[in-house]
Amino acid sequence: MEPDTMRRLFAGELGPERDFFIYSRHFNPTVLNLGRQMAALEGTEAAYCTASGMSAIAAVLLQLVGAGGHVVASKCLYGGTHALLSRFLPRACGIRATFVDADDIHAVRAAVHEGDTKVIYVETMANPTLAVADVPRLAAIAREKGVKLVVDNTFTPMVVSPARLGADVVVHSVSKFISGGADIIAGAICGPASLVNSMMDLQQGALMLLGPTMNAKVAFEISERLPHLSLRMKEHSERAMEYAVRMKKMGLKVVYPGLPDHPHHSRLAALANPGYGFGGMLCLDMGTVERANRLMHHLQNTTQFGLMAVSLGYYETLMSCSGSSTSSEMTPQEQAEAGIAPGLIRMSVGYSGTLEQRWAQFERALALLHQHQHQHPDADVGSGGGSLF
Numbered sequence: 244m245e246p247d248t249m250r251r252l253f254a255g256e257l258g259p260e261r262d263f264f265i266y267s268r269h270f271n272p273t274v275l276n277l278g279r280q281m282a283a284l285e286g287t288e289a290a291y292c293t294a295s296g297m298s299a300i301a302a303v304l305l306q307l308v309g310a311g312g313h314v315v316a317s318k319c320l321y322g323g324t325h326a327l328l329s330r331f332l333p334r335a336c337g338i339r340a341t342f343v344d345a346d347d348i349h350a351v352r353a354a355v356h357e358g359d360t361k362v363i364y365v366e367t368m369a370n371p372t373l374a375v376a377d378v379p380r381l382a383a384i385a386r387e388k389g390v391k392l393v394v395d396n397t398f399t400p401m402v403v404s405p406a407r408l409g410a411d412v413v414v415h416s417v418s419k420f421i422s423g424g425a426d427i428i429a430g431a432i433c434g435p436a437s438l439v440n441s442m443m444d445l446q447q448g449a450l451m452l453l454g455p456t457m458n459a460k461v462a463f464e465i466s467e468r469l470p471h472l473s474l475r476m477k478e479h480s481e482r483a484m485e486y487a488v489r490m491k492k493m494g495l496k497v498v499y500p501g502l503p504d505h506p507h508h509s510r511l512a513a514l515a516n517p518g519y520g521f522g523g524m525l526c527l528d529m530g531t532v533e534r535a536n537r538l539m540h541h542l543q544n545t546t547q548f549g550l551m552a553v554s555l556g557y558y559e560t561l562m563s564c565s566g567s568s569t570s571s572e573m574t575p576q577e578q579a580e581a582g583i584a585p586g587l588i589r590m591s592v593g594y595s596g597t598l599e600q601r602w603a604q605f606e607r608a609l610a611l612l613h614q615h616q617h618q619h620p621d622a623d624v625g626s627g628g629g630s631l632f
């Protein structure tokens with residue numbers, strides 16, 4: 244290091260592309276290495292990793308939208324993102340959001356106010372309804388209107404590549420499938436190099452100045468897990484498909500985009516990368532919260548089919564009742580508008596144990612639920628929803 248090198252670093256004359264690094268809140272070589280892996284995964288020019296999925300989302304929105312700007316967002320988003328857009332950002336910096344049915348292309352187009360709107364924001368596969376966004380059509384609207392399409396691909400890494408379908412920016416909660424261990428909180432922003440560089444700008448960058456960059460030790464850990472993400476995603480998807488088919492045969496109300504009766508089945512089949520199936524998430528609508536809770540109780544505490552937890556993408560099956568957990572930031576009306584039924588169990592399908600062992604555990608829990616229903620036929624009367632057992 245020569246004294247003048249430091250000046251040149253801060254002047255932007257020397258940078259990470261030539262292996263010069265200032266400080267680890269700015270670019271760090273280990274985090275940049277993971278960023279390159281993420282860019283390759285999503286087919287973007289560049290990527291950088293963050294301390295959480297939420298910090299990736301918040302930093303991208305602050306960078307692209309700015310005070311007083313407007314976002315057109317899907318009605319059905321992860322509860323935290325919904326709260327960020329509907330409550331935090333309006334209060335903190337006057338960023339406003341209009342929530343629309345992302346499938347209603349006319350509504351999306353009409354909600355974009357030229358000059359004011361900067362971003363259209365959707366999830367590839369929505370949390371928790373598993374609605375699949377029509378990324379190519381949304382990208383066409385974004386291009387036509389001169390706004391950026393930002394897509395959260397947390398539920399479907401490898402399965403769908405939104406940037407290859409026209410999205411400008413792809414964000415991830417790396418805490419989920421990409422990590423695979425349910426032990427790390429992390430995020431990623433994948434997009435053009437100009438965006439990543441702008442977010443690291445010493446005067447104007449949301450990553451550099453708000454500081455939610457990833458810890459290099461976490462980046463190393465994640466970079467060792469990315470090479471087997473494809474194997475894990477295939478197994479998550481294969482098991483989810485098998486369970487969904489069997490659950491449907493039993494007369495359960497199952498929501499899975501791999502089933503032909505899912506409203507977005509053919510869309511996902513057309514958009515997905517071949518060989519990765521339809522994803523590892525499925526939902527069971529048990530009609531009422533009580534029935535959902537009773538089934539989850541048996542699945543975890545009696546038959547050990549899975550664990551009650553709000554994360555996803557783990558090797559164990561994780562289950563949560565979305566309305567009262569990860570979507571509880573939304574009001575009952577917002578939940579109803581987003582299609583989140585009160586008895587909806589969201590399952591992230593794991594792959595430990597053999598499929599048949601796991602399925603036997605599921606069947607036993609269901610039989611116990613059935614037994615309870617026979618012994619207490621009035622137990623759920625008045626709690627609404629359809630009666631499945």
Ligand SMILES: Cc1ncc(COP(=O)(O)O)c(C=O)c1O
Nearest residue numbers: 295296297321370397416418429
């Ligand atoms: C779709 C989706 N996006 C973003 C997030 C936020 O990610 P993180 O928990 O890593 O901040 C979550 C869950 O927490 C999520 O399910």
